[in-house]
Amino acid sequence: MAPPIPEAGPEVMVGVVAAIAAFLTISILLGFFMRKKAKGFEGWLVGSRDIGPLVTGFALVASYLSGWAIFGNAGLGYAYGWSGSWLIGTACIAGTSLCLVIGYRMRRYVALGARTVPEMLRVRFESRTVQALASLAMIILLIVYSVGQYKAMATVWKITTGTPFYGSLLATAVLVLVYLIVGGYTGTQWVSCLQGIILTVVGWTLGIATLVWAGGLGEISRVIGTETFTAPGGTQTGIPLKDFTLPLPSPEGLAFPGVDYIGVTAAVFMFLLMATGFPHNVSRFLGTRKITRREYWVMLLILIMGGLTPLWIGVAGFAARTVWGDVFMTAGYYPMYGDSAPVYASISAGGIPLVSLFAASVFAASVATLAGMVMIMATNVTRDLIHNFYPKSSSKKLLWLTKLMLIPFIAIPLYWTFTSPPPILSEFMAGSAVAQAGIFFFVVGVSMHWRKATKWGATATMIYGLILTLLHPNAYGKLVGLHHWGYWALLLMFGSALVFFLVSLATKPLSEEKLEKLFPKRRS
Numbered sequence: 001m002a003p004p005i006p007e008a009g010p011e012v013m014v015g016v017v018a019a020i021a022a023f024l025t026i027s028i029l030l031g032f033f034m035r036k037k038a039k040g041f042e043g044w045l046v047g048s049r050d051i052g053p054l055v056t057g058f059a060l061v062a063s064y065l066s067g068w069a070i071f072g073n074a075g076l077g078y079a080y081g082w083s084g085s086w087l088i089g090t091a092c093i094a095g096t097s098l099c100l101v102i103g104y105r106m107r108r109y110v111a112l113g114a115r116t117v118p119e120m121l122r123v124r125f126e127s128r129t130v131q132a133l134a135s136l137a138m139i140i141l142l143i144v145y146s147v148g149q150y151k152a153m154a155t156v157w158k159i160t161t162g163t164p165f166y167g168s169l170l171a172t173a174v175l176v177l178v179y180l181i182v183g184g185y186t187g188t189q190w191v192s193c194l195q196g197i198i199l200t201v202v203g204w205t206l207g208i209a210t211l212v213w214a215g216g217l218g219e220i221s222r223v224i225g226t227e228t229f230t231a232p233g234g235t236q237t238g239i240p241l242k243d244f245t246l247p248l249p250s251p252e253g254l255a256f257p258g259v260d261y262i263g264v265t266a267a268v269f270m271f272l273l274m275a276t277g278f279p280h281n282v283s284r285f286l287g288t289r290k291i292t293r294r295e296y297w298v299m300l301l302i303l304i305m306g307g308l309t310p311l312w313i314g315v316a317g318f319a320a321r322t323v324w325g326d327v328f329m330t331a332g333y334y335p336m337y338g339d340s341a342p343v344y345a346s347i348s349a350g351g352i353p354l355v356s357l358f359a360a361s362v363f364a365a366s367v368a369t370l371a372g373m374v375m376i377m378a379t380n381v382t383r384d385l386i387h388n389f390y391p392k393s394s395s396k397k398l399l400w401l402t403k404l405m406l407i408p409f410i411a412i413p414l415y416w417t418f419t420s421p422p423p424i425l426s427e428f429m430a431g432s433a434v435a436q437a438g439i440f441f442f443v444v445g446v447s448m449h450w451r452k453a454t455k456w457g458a459t460a461t462m463i464y465g466l467i468l469t470l471l472h473p474n475a476y477g478k479l480v481g482l483h484h485w486g487y488w489a490l491l492l493m494f495g496s497a498l499v500f501f502l503v504s505l506a507t508k509p510l511s512e513e514k515l516e517k518l519f520p521k522r523r524s
Helices: 010-037 041-046 053-080 086-103 106-111 117-125 128-161 165-213 216-224 261-277 279-285 293-324 337-389 395-419 425-446 455-470 485-506 512-518
Strands: 235-241 244-248
Touching: 010 128, 010 165, 010 337, 053 086, 053 165, 053 279, 053 293, 053 337, 086 261, 086 279, 086 293, 086 425, 106 117, 106 279, 117 128, 117 279, 117 337, 117 425, 117 455, 128 165, 128 279, 128 337, 128 395, 128 425, 128 455, 165 216, 165 293, 165 337, 165 395, 216 293, 261 279, 261 425, 261 485, 279 337, 279 425, 293 337, 337 395, 425 455, 425 485, 455 485
Parallel strands: none
Antiparallel strands: 235 244
């Protein structure tokens, strides 16, 4: 007989509130402490460019994993079984490692005057149009991705404290606004470092604890193998993963990333490319100092440890499904559904200490990513649009305007989450992730390493990627016959690659004299 689903009593509420309050207090204090490095506009954007490998490494872990990995992956594991989330834990390592290899070159462009990711493109291609188009594309895609961060935090807060779902959304928005305004880039980098450490330790702890609580891997394998994941009227797909069969939620459920081998292949490439494609990831290198080879390997080790965290989070979803079945997929758990599984599992597996730390880690991951994205969107407007076309604009006015622009970019995804929260977090966010991966991995990451990349190739890729984003199977894709998530994702990512390389090869790059500044020859 399955144990009852635990209730979040007063003791749990006190523990969670205390853990999150401690985290918030430290975050805000760090923001105020770093205030001296964020006084001018450029200081607010990139600090003093003296951030070391430990801070950069853990900050990158925090911004990449975000709410979908530290929380949403458990929802995938619960809703779909092993096949729902195994890709995330394995592909994250490759993605973050590739981001380190490619993204560290961002420092060269900072030395040449770049203070944002789109501004790096202006330096690379000597094109203000490319900078402006990149900023607009980032704003569109990051607004969508921000919705998931809000839902992750609100779900944990509601279950553990009884606070209304929508009240916790407002509290989160206020927090992000405060320490972004105060601390700027350096403040977010140090706070994200703290968050990266917390979520890595807690994620591993949660996975191991719930694995033991559910009876071990053998028991999870036995039960998950007999569970029926198919929604009423749905079917099973033909992809067996040992004893697990991938579920198809409904006859038209082809928007699920892993519906067949086409979807699985697309998901692998999504996780491989999106770590570098996420502008809030590569922006972590804007304020990094030069590091030694030994420090580089230390950073890589941090990213490997952090990259395994989503797989451990997924274990909590498997464990909850093993013990309680599909109860969380019923209407009584709206709007959290399967995303609520890890919270209840953490209460049962580790009591007040574990659920308190887990709640704090979800806040840490979500706030880190949300803060990074909001900061990018605000600077997209001021640095990449206004300053781009009006370079004589006052730095003081730009700084205040940037801080003011934080408000709408916190409010827009907040309103979206208020009015239409996504049922399964990771499924919803995969659309934005594919678009960012397909567009910016090539436009930003490859352009920093390929001399023949041109502004026309970058421009064509961004336009193509945005058009394909609108053709997502759950948007307008069905109008043109795109019903399958995997085909859509591969068409967006590989199509972006094809457009980028073909158009670049067909057009004229910068002169050799200009390229030499961007790609200096190594001395023998």
